[in-house]
Amino acid sequence: MLNVLLIGVGQCGNRILDAINKEAFGGGMVSKYYGKQKFTSHVETIAINTAVNDLKELRFTKARDRIHVPYLHGVGANRSVGKNCFDENKELLLSTIEERGDFDVAFVIASASGGTGSSFLPLLIEAMKERYKFNVYGVLVLPFREEGAIYLQNAIFCLKEVMDGKADGNLIVDNQFLKHLGKDIKTAYDGINSTIANRFLFLLKALDSEMMMVTDLGDFKSVMSGGSRLATMGYGEGDKNTPVKSVIKHSLSHAGLLFELDPYSEANRAMIILEGDQKYLNINDITSEVEKLACEVGQVFKGVLLHKGEVPRVLTILSIGASSELDRLFKIGVGAVEKQREKKELLSEQNRLIAERLEGLEPVY
Numbered sequence: 001m002l003n004v005l006l007i008g009v010g011q012c013g014n015r016i017l018d019a020i021n022k023e024a025f026g027g028g029m030v031s032k033y034y035g036k037q038k039f040t041s042h043v044e045t046i047a048i049n050t051a052v053n054d055l056k057e058l059r060f061t062k063a064r065d066r067i068h069v070p071y072l073h074g075v076g077a078n079r080s081v082g083k084n085c086f087d088e089n090k091e092l093l094l095s096t097i098e099e100r101g102d103f104d105v106a107f108v109i110a111s112a113s114g115g116t117g118s119s120f121l122p123l124l125i126e127a128m129k130e131r132y133k134f135n136v137y138g139v140l141v142l143p144f145r146e147e148g149a150i151y152l153q154n155a156i157f158c159l160k161e162v163m164d165g166k167a168d169g170n171l172i173v174d175n176q177f178l179k180h181l182g183k184d185i186k187t188a189y190d191g192i193n194s195t196i197a198n199r200f201l202f203l204l205k206a207l208d209s210e211m212m213m214v215t216d217l218g219d220f221k222s223v224m225s226g227g228s229r230l231a232t233m234g235y236g237e238g239d240k241n242t243p244v245k246s247v248i249k250h251s252l253s254h255a256g257l258l259f260e261l262d263p264y265s266e267a268n269r270a271m272i273i274l275e276g277d278q279k280y281l282n283i284n285d286i287t288s289e290v291e292k293l294a295c296e297v298g299q300v301f302k303g304v305l306l307h308k309g310e311v312p313r314v315l316t317i318l319s320i321g322a323s324s325e326l327d328r329l330f331k332i333g334v335g336a337v338e339k340q341r342e343k344k345e346l347l348s349e350q351n352r353l354i355a356e357r358l359e360g361l362e363p364v365y
């Protein structure tokens, strides 16, 4: 049995962790106290935040799993403030992790664009990698593109830090790409968070199972460390009449992915995990789809989880190589930084002129 640690930092990371706990405990309001987690693995969860109200909002995460780092009400999207705050509280956070025992793998989840999560995530992963032997992965949520210049610049600097950082890899999820999951911001968040939660439960189940064809933590690491150190997930689910080929294709399509990617031309490595009743998992169909992807991507690991009576489901992990969507994001992020700089320069020029005009003058009454 694997020992897994899931950490959610900042409001977005906390909420996604809460959605995972909701799924894992079955969704009842008190099941976190009496219920048994659905995981095969032993899973510990920790929600970290500088804003106590964000922690209070969590409904499925136990009180003992919510760690408040005192800093009034969040760091206000300022990553420099967030980084200082992390440094001052690093030992508190690491000792909280150590109290939970030893782990085989950990995931740190946060938005790339806020203040707390996006500044803590790269530093926390670095600190964990320096101190512990287990693999640590980041899960980063990218902003809606219209959320403003500060969120955009935070996102590109955070992304750059994780691409150069110590994590064993990072999964990215794009709010903008998944916007269609809700008709307003609240339902979009709920839809995105529960989508991530469902895929996470699938992934953890797969990593801790005896599979017909082997994929394990080692293969996962190989996929996650490929390319830009960024990866994303795809998912497909069929019914008893859906050919497994279509379920695999769905997981690799726009409708199945968490980030805009052409898997055939932009992925570097892949892992495909199939689950269901053997009668729905035609091995020749699976092999031909996997070969098609492997021809373009290079390396594809595959695993099959057999469950009698269950409809076919597919989870794909794709490491991202050169990606046009990443390129676009960096371009608009750089534009946002330049605009911020211009505005700051204009303001300081205006202040200089005001000071110049007032020089030698006193108010007259």
Ligand SMILES: Nc1nc2c(ncn2[C@@H]2O[C@H](COP(=O)(O)OP(=O)(O)OP(=O)(O)O)[C@@H](O)[C@H]2O)c(=O)[nH]1
Residues within 6 Å of the ligand: 009, 010, 011, 012, 013, 015, 016, 050, 051, 073, 074, 075, 076, 077, 078, 110, 111, 112, 113, 114, 115, 116, 117, 118, 141, 142, 143, 144, 147, 151, 175, 189, 190, 192, 193
């Ligand atoms: N998918 C998803 N994104 C969210 C959610 N809540 C916030 N976000 C996104 O997260 C980004 C803002 O980051 P937050 O997590 O709120 O910020 P924080 O890390 O708490 O940092 P500060 O509030 O600045 O201290 C924005 O891009 C939001 O769209 C959520 O529940 N789900």
